[in-house]
Amino acid sequence: MIEFIAGGLVVTCMVLAICCLFLYVRKNKIKFAWWKWALSIIWLLYTDISVAFLSTTIGENELGATLRGGGAFVAIAVVTGIVLFRFVILNKGGKKRDA
């Protein structure tokens, strides 16, 4: 049961995060092409899967997989998250759409 509740929460939070991103780009008048939406959604999915991998390997008592696999996945999620936010969402140096 807890898997279903947590799974529902994951989906809800993803939808909420996407809605917030939508609001953010609208209020900031940021030009947001379809591929930026795609990248953002993929990053969200990847991050959730990485955290789920980390906790699953803890749950199955595979410490090596937690440290090596989970660690690598989460590190990649953090780095790509920073890159995504800095250069894609904030669009530093890019164009803003017309008001």
Added chain:
Amino acid sequence: MENEKVNPSVQTNPESKGPELSRRNFLKLSAASVGAAAVVTGAAAAGVAGYANATDRRTATGWETETGDEEYFDRKPFEVSKPTNRVVGPTRNIEYLSPAQYRRNVLSRFFDVPEGMAFADYLRTVADVNNLEATPFSIINNPDLVKYYQDMLDREGWNFFAEDLRYFLEVLPRRTRILAETEFDLTLAKAYVNGHYYLSGYHLSRISKESDFEGVSETKYDVRDPAEMTRLIKKVGRMYGSPIVRIVELNNDFAYDRCPQESRGYTFGEPLNIPSHWKYGIITTYPLSWETIVASPHAGASQEGYAYVAVTDEKLSTFIKQLGYSARPNDRQHNYEYVLPPLAVLAGVGEQGRLSSCVTPEFGAHVRLGMVVTDLPLVPDKPIDFGLQKFCQNCKICAENCPSGSISFADKPREINGRGYEGWPINTATCSNFWYETPNPTMGCRICVTVCPFTKRSNWIHTAARDVAVRDKTGISASMLTWMERAFYGTHDGEYYKYVDGSREYNVVKEMPWFFKTGDFFVEPS
């Protein structure tokens, strides 16, 4: 004041005590904050879901019984007309002398052992104990055995005679020492496994050459539709505890040429005349418990699966006999006329892997097989191809982990043992010897079965990985998953598992389960 820069996001209300956000910026900030919170909460929830899934008993294997209508893997899209272990030459039966353990049980008969002399003592007088490989076949008085040994030597380069001698002269004496020093540590493991043996004598006593028709109902109805009968048998088989039930049309290539041991009403070496009324085999399966298989090779045993599958076979045989048709179980506790893995491959239970066992797409290699032969009209299932041959060509983890070096590293499968079928050869003599060189009271080792990447828990990670691997025809994801298996989960070389005499340390695939740790429950006598 003229030069003072004004932050456009902060407006000063003359009536208020400090700066305040504009509505627009409040919304921006709110969106960013709530978005960030949603990302963190979502990730945390994913973590909780993953942990809950991993610790859920249902994601461990070994419980999948009485499942009702559905198998755990839809084989339909993977069905093919011919099995992936192809016929590449003239086929023949399996030699009755090929099962190493059965052969060794009767080996003393093939030598002129003086009366009253122990077999091992006799061998010390005739074999070159410092170089067992050099012992001539001429001391054997059975031409079938000489031919078998010579064939294996010529074909594979394996001296099974030397390995059999090593079994009697080195392995068994060492085993006696190992069992004595590890007896206390493995008391619980031994007791647990022996619990599974409790019906084995009973099962065997029910089988004879005529037992197919014993207890068969006098009333026999004609089957309306063999396809519907197949559906019924699969349903009942699953309700009797087999998560996979498949039908095979019997292929006598996979029967022994003669009886490999005295059982089922046969004497040793008696020709096995397969009755003409045997038409179909109903393949049954039982996965071993995940908790015990990860203690391979030093604890746990295949009897866990064999015991359950024998009960299923007994029930299924009785069910069929009640309908007026003949039935006879073939499984470890009832013994066999047939070798089951190739028949299971024919029935589409799985494919034959590098480790030579039948590897299933949902449980990997750690299922134990049974079969009920019958004349009940049924429709045979098709074999399946879920890409295992290609996967095994690249993987080789089982071969790397094998302590006795019995599994081939060859890239491609080839014709094996002169039987006309393709596969990867297994040195059964060295394999069997290692079983006895573990402290496992009921014999090791099952390492290959346990480390196979298809043998994993059924949580979301491994289920998803298996589902992707079997559907990606390019083999890229299979290579990637094998790499991840090595890099993340880690593997060992064979040396890691070898017991060091006197150490009382047990290097197993994962960990010894808590319920096998005798010292936590009993006081060791000093």
